[in-house]
Amino acid sequence: MSSTKYTTFLVLILSTLRFSSVAQNVNKAKLDSLFTALATHDKAMGSLVLSQNGNVVYSRAIGHESIGASAKTPATAATRYRIGSVSKMFTATMAFQLIEEGKLALNTPLSTYFPQLPNASTITVGNLLNQRSGLHNFTSDAAYLTYLNQPQTQAEMVKLIGQSKPDFEPNTQFAYSNSNYVLLGYIIEKITKQPYNQALQQRIAAKAKLQNTYYGGKIDPKRHESYSYRFANAWQPSTETDMSIPGGAGALVSTPTDLARFIDALFTGKLVSEKSLNQMKTMTDGYGYGLIQFPLGNKRAYGHNGGIDEFSTMLAYFPDDKLAVAYSSNGQAYPVNDIMLGVLGIYFGAPYRIPDFKASAIKLSAAELAQYTGTYGSVKLPLKITISVTGSTLQAQATRQPALPLTPAGKDAFTFDGAGIRMEFTPARHELLLKQGGGSFLFTQE
Numbered sequence: 001m002s003s004t005k006y007t008t009f010l011v012l013i014l015s016t017l018r019f020s021s022v023a024q025n026v027n028k029a030k031l032d033s034l035f036t037a038l039a040t041h042d043k044a045m046g047s048l049v050l051s052q053n054g055n056v057v058y059s060r061a062i063g064h065e066s067i068g069a070s071a072k073t074p075a076t077a078a079t080r081y082r083i084g085s086v087s088k089m090f091t092a093t094m095a096f097q098l099i100e101e102g103k104l105a106l107n108t109p110l111s112t113y114f115p116q117l118p119n120a121s122t123i124t125v126g127n128l129l130n131q132r133s134g135l136h137n138f139t140s141d142a143a144y145l146t147y148l149n150q151p152q153t154q155a156e157m158v159k160l161i162g163q164s165k166p167d168f169e170p171n172t173q174f175a176y177s178n179s180n181y182v183l184l185g186y187i188i189e190k191i192t193k194q195p196y197n198q199a200l201q202q203r204i205a206a207k208a209k210l211q212n213t214y215y216g217g218k219i220d221p222k223r224h225e226s227y228s229y230r231f232a233n234a235w236q237p238s239t240e241t242d243m244s245i246p247g248g249a250g251a252l253v254s255t256p257t258d259l260a261r262f263i264d265a266l267f268t269g270k271l272v273s274e275k276s277l278n279q280m281k282t283m284t285d286g287y288g289y290g291l292i293q294f295p296l297g298n299k300r301a302y303g304h305n306g307g308i309d310e311f312s313t314m315l316a317y318f319p320d321d322k323l324a325v326a327y328s329s330n331g332q333a334y335p336v337n338d339i340m341l342g343v344l345g346i347y348f349g350a351p352y353r354i355p356d357f358k359a360s361a362i363k364l365s366a367a368e369l370a371q372y373t374g375t376y377g378s379v380k381l382p383l384k385i386t387i388s389v390t391g392s393t394l395q396a397q398a399t400r401q402p403a404l405p406l407t408p409a410g411k412d413a414f415t416f417d418g419a420g421i422r423m424e425f426t427p428a429r430h431e432l433l434l435k436q437g438g439g440s441f442l443f444t445q446e
Contacts, residue, residue: 026050026057030346033354034339035060041357042231044339046312046329047079049256050347053322054264056257058347063331065226067235073221077257080212080225081328082241083313084250084306086259088181090213091248092129092290093266094188094203096276103191106279113187117162123170125187128180129289130282136164137177151244154186174285178249185248196248208265216243216253225253228310231333238310250308256326263303263317263324296344301325305336312336323347362408369394371427372412376443378434385432385443396423 031048038044045063049056061075098104106126110133114120119134127133138144138161152160161179168175185196192199197215205213219225219240229235243251254262265271272280280289281302294301294316303316303325313328314336325343329336334355345352369389376385383399390403394414397403404421406414412425422435430445 027346027349028058030352030354031058031060031343034342034346035062037354037357038334038339039063042235043332043334043357044329044336045075045229045235045331046327047075047077047081047256048327048343049077049260049324050343051260051264051324051326054261054268056260059257064235065224065330066221067227067229067237075226075330076224078212078224078255080223080253080255081313081330082216082226082228082243082250082308082311083252083254083259083315083328084246084308084311085178085181086254086304086306086313086315087246087248087250087252088290088306089266089304089315090200090204090252090262091181091184091188092280093271094199095125095129095184096272096280096289097203098188098191100273100276104187110183113190114158114162114183117158117183118166119170125184126289127170128184130284131174131176131180131287132171132284133177133180134166134168134170134172134175135161135177135179135183136167137175137179138164138182139178148241148245149239151242153244157182157245157247158186174287176287178246181249182245182247185251188248196251200252204262204265204271207270208262210254210258210261213252213254213258213262216251218243226311226330229331230310231331235331241309246308250306254328256328259313259315259326259328260324263315263326264322267302267317267319296341296348297350299348314340316340362410364392364394364408366392372425372432374430374445376432376445378441378443380441384446385434387432 035048039062047061048059050058059077061077061079063075064072065075065079066073095104099106104125106124108125109121110117110123110128111120123133123135161182188199189196200215204210219227228238230238267277280291282288283293286292291302292304294303299318299320301316301318303314305314310332311328311330312332316325317323325340327336327340342352366389372394373387373389376387386397388395388397394406395403396406404416406416406423409415409422412427414423415421424433424435425431432443434441434443
């Protein structure tokens with residue numbers, strides 16, 4: 001149920017570039033090359049769908065939906081994945097449907113349904129939707145790991161959420177909390193007098209013609225439900241969260257094909273009104289009402305990402321291009337963000353180099369790497385890059401962004417192959433030349 005906005009250093013640099021209009025001819029060969037490389041070198045398992053104007057223009061599944069001691073079941077377009085926090089988009093959509101029906105309002109206090117929770121009289125449904133309630137995120141606690149695979153009732157979950165002191169007063173700041181959307185799922189059940197899954201089927205699945213989207217249970221490989229895996233010399237089984245816990249925050253199962261249909265239906269008026277959609281798209285501190293905005297160069301997309309166990313999903317819609325992108329993975333040894341940037345770069349015709357996973361890295365000692373360390377600034381880009389050494393790895397970290405590991409690629413040169421980043425150092429002049437997407441940016445050590 002984790003959620004990260006994926007606005008990494010890589011995305012910030014890509015934001016300096018301009019992407020062409022919608023590709024008239026999808027470069028399927030290059031997309032195939034990317035996914036073949038990922039599969040061949042055990043870098044990812046999962047499924048991708050690109051849909052333009054509601055029509056699938058590219059689909060590819062790699063890896064396996066299940067790996068047994070004596071047999072493996074290959075992933076296909078029909079493989080179903082746990083989608084984690086992408087479930088929040090479905091929960092938010094149903095909440096806005098109820099608002100349109102006059103059965104709920106953004107200013108409805110939480111005390112209407114759960115008066116026993118802290119600050120219930122001042123927390124609103126709107127605060128739950130845009131992550132400004134102050135309710136503590138129960139999945140952040142160490143104790144979560146002790147019960148994540150054990151069934152919980154609604155009463156037990158509400159008690160668990162209520163036992164933590166709020167992180168702040170309602171609507172004073174933003175903090176991502178799965179507690180908010182678990183409660184929203186329960187509120188939907190109370191208003192509709194239906195289990196969450198039944199409301200989902202009537203309100204979304206039937207309208208958007210989704211055949212493989214539902215509230216998950218124990219993983220059933222006979223239904224082509226995938227297990228998730230982590231890579232440690234080979235794919236190893238991960239944990240299996242009991243789906244009574246994540247609820248409206250992260251308990252749904254789907255396929256990329258269904259996810260693309262869902263987000264297309266959401267943005268073409270089949271599920272909520274234009275007024276409701278505009279409200280969902282209204283960002284405060286980087287989060288809307290069940291939606292996140294993803295920047296890509298001169299383009300903007302809306303959607304959500306999600307992770308549960310070792311599953312990872314990313315769903316995005318580019319309104320100007322009528323493009324839906326859905327990727328679900330049940331195993332990652334290479335960042336999903338980098339895979340998505342590669343997919344979108346190829347689709348929109350930006351320069352992109354397929355990572356060379358078989359290339360043998362040049363080995364440099366920490367002492368040899370030390371000559372490159374320091375903080376660099378540029379007159380061309382509004383960010384600073386800090387170069388540091390961790391163990392025997394050189395790392396680059398831009399302002400307010402996570403560190404990226406760099407691979408030696410020659411004398412004074414390093415790469416981050418996922419998005420074709422190349423850094424060339426001139427230690428004698430204390431300079432760094434950053435190359436990406438056909439652009440070159442000179443940084444000088446401060």
